[in-house]
Amino acid sequence: MLTIEGPRQTFCDGVSRRSFLKIGGLALGTLGGLTLADLLRAEALAGTKSSHKAVINIFLGGGPPHQDMWEIKTDAPKEIRGEFNPIATSVAGIEISEVFPRIAAKMQHYAVIRSIVGCSGAHDGFQCMSGWERNSIAAVGGRPSIGANVSKLYGPVDPAIPPFVALADKTAHMPWSEPGHPGFLGSAFKAFKPQGEGMSDLKLNTVSTERLADRKSLLKGLDSLKRECDATGMLRGMDAFNEAAFGVLTSSKLIDALDLSKEDPKIVERYGDGKPYKFQYDGAPTVNDQLLMARRLVEAGVRCVSLSYGRWDSHGDNFGLVRDHGGKLDQCVSALVQDLEDRDMLKDVTVVVWGEFGRTPRINPQAGRDHWPQVSCCLLAGGGMRTGQAIGATNRLGEYAKERPVHMQEVVATIYRNLGIDPMTTTLRDPTGRPQFLVDVRDPIRELV
Numbered sequence: 001m002l003t004i005e006g007p008r009q010t011f012c013d014g015v016s017r018r019s020f021l022k023i024g025g026l027a028l029g030t031l032g033g034l035t036l037a038d039l040l041r042a043e044a045l046a047g048t049k050s051s052h053k054a055v056i057n058i059f060l061g062g063g064p065p066h067q068d069m070w071e072i073k074t075d076a077p078k079e080i081r082g083e084f085n086p087i088a089t090s091v092a093g094i095e096i097s098e099v100f101p102r103i104a105a106k107m108q109h110y111a112v113i114r115s116i117v118g119c120s121g122a123h124d125g126f127q128c129m130s131g132w133e134r135n136s137i138a139a140v141g142g143r144p145s146i147g148a149n150v151s152k153l154y155g156p157v158d159p160a161i162p163p164f165v166a167l168a169d170k171t172a173h174m175p176w177s178e179p180g181h182p183g184f185l186g187s188a189f190k191a192f193k194p195q196g197e198g199m200s201d202l203k204l205n206t207v208s209t210e211r212l213a214d215r216k217s218l219l220k221g222l223d224s225l226k227r228e229c230d231a232t233g234m235l236r237g238m239d240a241f242n243e244a245a246f247g248v249l250t251s252s253k254l255i256d257a258l259d260l261s262k263e264d265p266k267i268v269e270r271y272g273d274g275k276p277y278k279f280q281y282d283g284a285p286t287v288n289d290q291l292l293m294a295r296r297l298v299e300a301g302v303r304c305v306s307l308s309y310g311r312w313d314s315h316g317d318n319f320g321l322v323r324d325h326g327g328k329l330d331q332c333v334s335a336l337v338q339d340l341e342d343r344d345m346l347k348d349v350t351v352v353v354w355g356e357f358g359r360t361p362r363i364n365p366q367a368g369r370d371h372w373p374q375v376s377c378c379l380l381a382g383g384g385m386r387t388g389q390a391i392g393a394t395n396r397l398g399e400y401a402k403e404r405p406v407h408m409q410e411v412v413a414t415i416y417r418n419l420g421i422d423p424m425t426t427t428l429r430d431p432t433g434r435p436q437f438l439v440d441v442r443d444p445i446r447e448l449v
Contacts, residue, residue, distance in 0.1 A: 052157050052301065052303070052348065053303070053348050053349070053350075053383075053418060053419040053420050054298040054302065054303050054304065054305070054348065054349045054350070054419070055146065055150075055303070055304050055305070055349070055350040055351075055352065055383075055415050055418070055419060056291070056294045056295075056298065056305045056307075056336070056349065056350070056351050056352070057128065057129065057146065057147075057180075057304065057305070057306040057307070057352050057415075058291070058307055058309050058333070058351070058352065058353045058354075059125045059128050059129070059168070059176075059306065059307065059308045059309065059354070059355065060309055060310060060312045060329075060353065060354060060355035061124075061125060061171070061173075061175075061176030061177070061283050061284055061308045061309075061310070061311060061312065061313075061355065061356070062123075062176065062283055062310075062311050062312035062313030062314070062355065062356075063123075063312055063313060063355045063356055063357045063358060063359060063371060063372070063376070064312045064354075064355045064358070064359070064376075064377065065082075065312070065314060065318060065322060065358065065359035065369050066114065066116075066358040066359065066375065066376055066377035066394070066398065067080075067082060067358075067359070067361065067394070067398040068082050068084050068097060068099075068318065068319070068322045068326075068359075068369075069096070069097050069099075069100070069322070069326065069377060070096050070097065070112040070114055070377050070379065070390070071096075071112075071114040071377070071390075071393065071394060071398070072084055072085065072086040072095065072096075072097055073361075073396065073397065073398050074086060075396055076361070076396060076397050076398065079362055079363055080361050080362060080363070080397050080398065082318075082319060082363065083319045084097045084098055084099065084319070084322070085097075085098050086098070087100075087101065087104050088104070089103075089104040089105070089107035090104065090105055090106060090107045090108050091107040091108055091388045091389075093390075094107055094112070094388075094389075094390045096112065097322075097326065099322060099323060099326035099327050099330060100326060100329075100330040101330065102330045102331060102334035103330055103333060103334050103379075105334075106334060106337065106338070107388060108387060108388040109337050109341065109346070109381050109382070109387055109388070110337070110379060110380065110381045110387055110388070111379075111380045111381070111385060111386075111387045111388070111389045111390075111391060111447075111448055112377070112378075112379055112380075112389070112390045112391070113377060113378040113379075113380065113391045113392055113406050113411070113445075114377055114390060114391065114392045114393050114394060115375060115377075115391070115392025115393060115394060115401035115402075115403065115404055115405050115406050116354070116358075116375065116376040116377055116378050116392075116401075116406055116407075116408060116411070117374075117375060117376075117401050117405045117406065117407055117408070118407040118408040118409060118441075119356060119357040119358070119373040119374075119375075119376050119408065120133045120134075120356075120373065121357060121371065121373035122134060122175075122356065123173070123175060123176075123313075123356060123371075124175030124176065124178055124356060125175065125176065125177075125178045125180075125308065125356060126175070126178060126181070127356060127408055128354055128355065128356060128408075129145040129146060129147070129178060129179070129180035129181070129306060130143050130144065130145045130146060130180065130181070130183070130412070131143075131146075131408055131409040131411070131412030131413075131438075131439045132409075132439075132440075137183075137184065137430065137436070140184045140430045140431050140432055141183050141184035141185075141186070141430070141431060142181060142183040142184060143181075143183045143184075143436075144181065144182055144183035144184065144185045144189065144428070145179075145180025145181050145182070145183070145191075145306075146180060146304055146412065146415060146416070147163075147164035147166070147179070147180045147191055147303075147304035147306060148164065148180060148181065148182040148183060148185050148189040148190070148191075149185070149189075149416075149421075149428065149438055150163060150164065150303045150304050150419060150421070151163045151164045151189045151303070151304070152185050152189055152428060153421060153426070153428075154303060156301065156303075157301035157302075157303065158253065158300070158301040160251035160253045160254060160301075161253055161254055161257075161297075161300050161301035161302055162191075162192040162254070162302065163301075163302060163303040163304065164180070164189070164190075164191045164192065164302070164303065164304045164306075165191060165192045165193075165194070165297050165302050165304070165305050165306075166179025166180065166191035166192065166193045166305075166306045166307070167193075167194070167287075167290045167293060167294060167305060167306070167307040168193075168284065168306060168307050168308040169284055169285060169287065169308065171282060171283050171284050171308065171311075172281075172282035172283075173282040173283060176282075176283050176284060176308055176311070177284060177308050178308075179191040179193060179306050180304075180306050184430040184431055184436070185428065191304075191306065194254075194258055253300050253301070254300070256300070257293070257296040257297045257299070257300040257302075258293060258296070258297070260289060260292060260293060260296075263292065263296065267292065267335075267339065268289070268292065270331075270335045270338075270339075271288050271289060271291060271292040271331070271332050271335040271336070271339075272288040272289075272328065272331045272332060272335075273287075273288050273289050274286035274287050274288035274289070274328045274332065278321075278324045279310070279311055279314075279317075279320075279321045279324060279325065280310075280311050281311055281313075282311070283308075283310065283311020283312075283313065284308040284309060284310055284311060285310070286309060286310045286324075286325055286328045286329070287307070287309065288328060288331060288332035288335075289332075290307050290309075291307070291309075291332040291333065291335070291336045292332075292335070292336070292339075294307060294336070295336055295339055295340065295343075295345075298345070298349055299343070299345070303419070309325075309329065309353075310325040310328075310329070311325075312325065312355055314359060314368050314369055315364070315366060315368040315369075315370055316364075316366035316367060316368040317366070317367055317368060318359070318363070318367060318368045318369045319367065329353070333351070333353060333379070333381075336351060337351060337381045337382065340382060345382075346381070346382040347382065347383070347384045348382075348383070348384070349382045349383065350380070350381075350382050350383030350385070350414075350415055350418040350419070351379075351380065351381040351382050351383075352378065352379070352380055352411065352415060353378065353379040353380075354376070354377065354378040354379070354411070355376065356376075357371060357372060357373040357376050358372045358373070358374070358375050358376035358377065358398075359371070359372050360372045361397045361398045361399050374399065374400050375394055375398070375399070375400055375401050378406075378411055380411075380414075380448070382418075383414075383415070383418030384418060385414070385418065385448040385449065386447065386448050386449070387448075389447060389448070391404055391406060391445065391447050391448075392404040392405065392406055404447075406445060407441045409439040409440055409441035409442075410441055410443065410444065410445050411445065412438075412439050413438075413439045413441065413442055413443060413444045413445075414444040414445045414448055414449065416438055416439070416444075417444040417449060421438070423437070423438050423439050423442045423443075423444065424442045424443070426438055
């Protein structure tokens with residue numbers, strides 16, 4: 001579905017015209033008026049680097065139970081300990097939960113952080129996508145996400161491929177499907193959000209390339225009306241960016257990356273599909289195939305992919321949820337990391353798996369665990385890091401970080417470092433002209449770098 005319809009705009013000469021190109025199911029992160037050409041133009045201001053580092057940010061919306069995943073409390077009393085046993089991993093001395101046997105078998109590729117601190121307690125993905133609390137510098141638009149900052153600093157690897165893609169399915173509790181906000185950088189740096197039901201709209205279908213060229217000519221003619229009235233010179237380079245926008249449409253790279261029918265069936269089977277979806281309620285499904293899609297997008301040139309996996313808000317039946325979600329997560333994350341290694345991409349691609357906070361040490365009467373922002377956990381892989389480690393520890397009851405507290409911003413700083421961005425020195429100017437650091441706690445995790 002290609003249209004040139006949109007909000008009517010009246011220019012200084014009184015001529016009315018339609019807004020730019022809209023692409024059916026590809027949501028360009030808009031709340032109104034933003035076009036593909038606008039996005040490409042804004043991203044190009046920063047230029048493109050030659051190396052293609054990337055991050056796949058897997059958000060476990062709802063708050064995963066740290067003590068049932070990466071640090072089983074074998075010495076805790078029954079009302080604390082839970083139902084899971086620890087299993088040995090491929091790295092001597094590191095044990096993790098029995099629900100992750102595939103990850104355990106390749107622990108040399110992973111780093112487990114058992115002592116994440118700095119969680120705000122908000123029930124959303126904002127911190128995991130940016131490192132900041134939501135209200136930080138809200139007066140000037142708020143903090144940009146990792147994906148938005150990378151888009152601004154690096155731009156696209158390929159003009160036909162957006163640098164930041166969000167695969168998170170829409171959730172009833174909307175903050176669990178947040179893709180990562182552009183903050184003060186503005187709407188031009190929002191994530192591309194391919195909607196599953198609209199993916200066919202990315203194809204030209206019955207519109208021939210010749211007809212598309214005619215539409216491009218029409219757009220040029222309409223834009224000339226505004227260009228004549230533009231006193232600032234802002235539109236002088238418009239044609240080049242419209243050319244890039246049409247390049248995305250006429251290229252098959254993006255739609256091919258999103259099309260899993262083009263993948264080796266054996267690889268698809270290795271990831272699984274995460275079905276049947278259980279414990280979803282108002283959260284995300286366990287979309288294993290989105291991790292495969294993330295790898296394909298990165299391979300095509302995307303720099304940052306974010307997605308929301310499962311609904312981990314386990315106030316009841318915590319152990320049934322972890323068995324279901326954990327087993328599926330074990331399959332798709334291990335498949336992703338192995339896939340990246342097989343393709344010689346693991347050293348360049350950072351995989352991060354985490355949620356907004358942890359769960360209470362004490363099991364409640366509904367066999368669940370409640371919110372616990374005092375400490376959480378994280379799983380990392382790839383990115384050139386020194387993996388095969390378990391960093392930090394909580395006390396015997398899993399109440400607080402006893403050894404090596406790791407702030408959420410240290411994780412984000414490490415991601416930036418893996419992407420080739422120096423979090424110690426890099427700043428972006430907010431709308432007031434003030435330089436803003438990407439994170440406040442600017443040191444990457446020393447054990448990993």
